[in-house]
Amino acid sequence: KNQVEQSPQSLIILEGKNCTLQCNYTVSPFSNLRWYKQDTGRGPVSLTIMTFSENTKSNGRYTATLDADTKQSSLHITASQLSDSASYICVVSLNNNDMRFGAGTRLTVKP
Amino acid sequence: NAGVTQTPKFQVLKTGQSMTLQCAQDMNHEYMSWYRQDPGMGLRLIHYSVGAGITDQGEVPNGYNVSRSTTEDFPLRLLSAAPSQTSVYFCASSYSGTGADEQYFGPGTRLTVT
Numbered sequence: 001k002n003q004v005e006q007s008p009q010s011l012i013i014l015e016g017k018n019c020t021l022q023c024n025y026t027v028s029p030f031s032n033l034r035w036y037k038q039d040t041g042r043g044p045v046s047l048t049i050m051t052f053s054e055n056t057k058s059n060g061r062y063t064a065t066l067d068a069d070t071k072q073s074s075l076h077i078t079a080s081q082l083s084d085s086a087s088y089i090c091v092v093s094l095n096n097n098d099m100r101f102g103a104g105t106r107l108t109v110k111p
Numbered sequence: 112n113a114g115v116t117q118t119p120k121f122q123v124l125k126t127g128q129s130m131t132l133q134c135a136q137d138m139n140h141e142y143m144s145w146y147r148q149d150p151g152m153g154l155r156l157i158h159y160s161v162g163a164g165i166t167d168q169g170e171v172p173n174g175y176n177v178s179r180s181t182t183e184d185f186p187l188r189l190l191s192a193a194p195s196q197t198s199v200y201f202c203a204s205s206y207s208g209t210g211a212d213e214q215y216f217g218p219g220t221r222l223t224v225t
Contacts, residue, residue, distance in 0.1 A: 031209075031211065043201050043203075043216030044201075046214065049213075089153070094210070101155075102153050104153070
């Protein structure tokens with residue numbers, strides 16, 4: 001069983017709408033949690049990084065939240081654009097520098 | 112500043128052939144790593160290096176070799192390709208690999224083994 005579970009696997013929304021992607025993890029102790037955006041045919045690009053003591057971090061229209069007690073994180077995208085169509089990957093870094101990757105959520109934004 | 116570059120972008124191999132995937136970075140990062148990405152799974156670490164002359168195994172090292180003779184380059188060698196190695200391969204680099212540093216990924220190499 002993957003130690004970093006993301007849901008949903010895929011999501012289709014209309015341009016301009018908001019959406020929230022979920023990440024549940026079981027690994028601990030962790031040093032930080034990142035969200036990456038991966039466009040088709042490209043490598044992942046970091047969106048946000050949060051330490052265990054932070055509970056929210058924003059990057060433009062992207063806002064990540066973290067609840068270390070329930071081991072859940074979410075990525076909220078506001079006013080979606082066509083360019084937001086991509087896979088979004090949740091990554092948990094352990095204190096020993098090991099990184100565990102979720103399988104990602106595939107987001108499609110339609111006009 | 113090119114960041115992390117990978118060549119080739121696409122490659123088709125026959126079972127048993129060998130090849131080297133190239134990776135280079137121009138950010139003077141000490142930490143470099145190789146991942147494979149398969150459908151429905153998260154990226155999995157193959158090998159990593161914390162500096163020139165130092166390499167170590169990740170989660171899925173079997174069938175792959177690496178070396179790090181310079182800070183800039185970190186090639187991945189497939190010794191005898193197998194269909195199970197069909198995947199997309201990403202090279203990444205960061206300043207120290209502690210997890211707190213930004214990790215930069217290359218564009219990937221899509222490998223098919225027939």
